[in-house]
Amino acid sequence: MANEQNPENSPVEELDEDQVTIESQEAGQAATAGQDDAAAQIEQLQAELAMAKEQSLRAAAEMQNIRRRAEQDVEKAHKFGLEKFVNDMLPVVDNLERAISAASQEGAEMASVVEGVELTLKSLIDGLKRHKVEEIDPEGQPFDPQLHQAMTMVEQPDVEPNTVINVFQKGYSLHGRLVRPAMVVVSKASS
Numbered sequence: 713m714a715n716e717q718n719p720e721n722s723p724v725e726e727l728d729e730d731q732v733t734i735e736s737q738e739a740g741q742a743a744t745a746g747q748d749d750a751a752a753q754i755e756q757l758q759a760e761l762a763m764a765k766e767q768s769l770r771a772a773a774e775m776q777n778i779r780r781r782a783e784q785d786v787e788k789a790h791k792f793g794l795e796k797f798v799n800d801m802l803p804v805v806d807n808l809e810r811a812i813s814a815a816s817q818e819g820a821e822m823a824s825v826v827e828g829v830e831l832t833l834k835s836l837i838d839g840l841k842r843h844k845v846e847e848i849d850p851e852g853q854p855f856d857p858q859l860h861q862a863m864t865m866v867e868q869p870d871v872e873p874n875t876v877i878n879v880f881q882k883g884y885s886l887h888g889r890l891v892r893p894a895m896v897v898v899s900k901a902s903s
Contacts, residue, residue, distance in 0.1 A: 800839035807832035848883035
């Protein structure tokens, strides 16, 4: 048994206890460091999640505030959108009241009353123009069914057919949109 090897003389090195202890400590430290890194990463992710939740709540609250402000603005626009128009029409009311008062007094001259009413009408028309209300007075123009309403047709040999020859009531448009068509008499061809 000369081929048997003596365990003391074997080429396999034996690990001493100190080396095994160091390696196990290093492995434990690595595991502890890995756990510390994971715990730190979890804490960081939880902080980011809390911050994201807070930002989401703030954004939702801001959107609700914006929506509420927009609704209030629309409500105010509906309530007070005509304020400038009303302010322009109040002097007309005052002038008409003065005209009625002047006309009802004894010895009132009709010429001065008529002049006052004419000035009041002018102020009314000017106020309407400031608010983009345009008058449609189509006398002598070709009939346009989009702007005019024919009340009757009359034979007029000296006027071209489909021409407005008389206006019963003027029409009006607001910012180019028809509010009321002009009521007109239209010429027709002789039969």
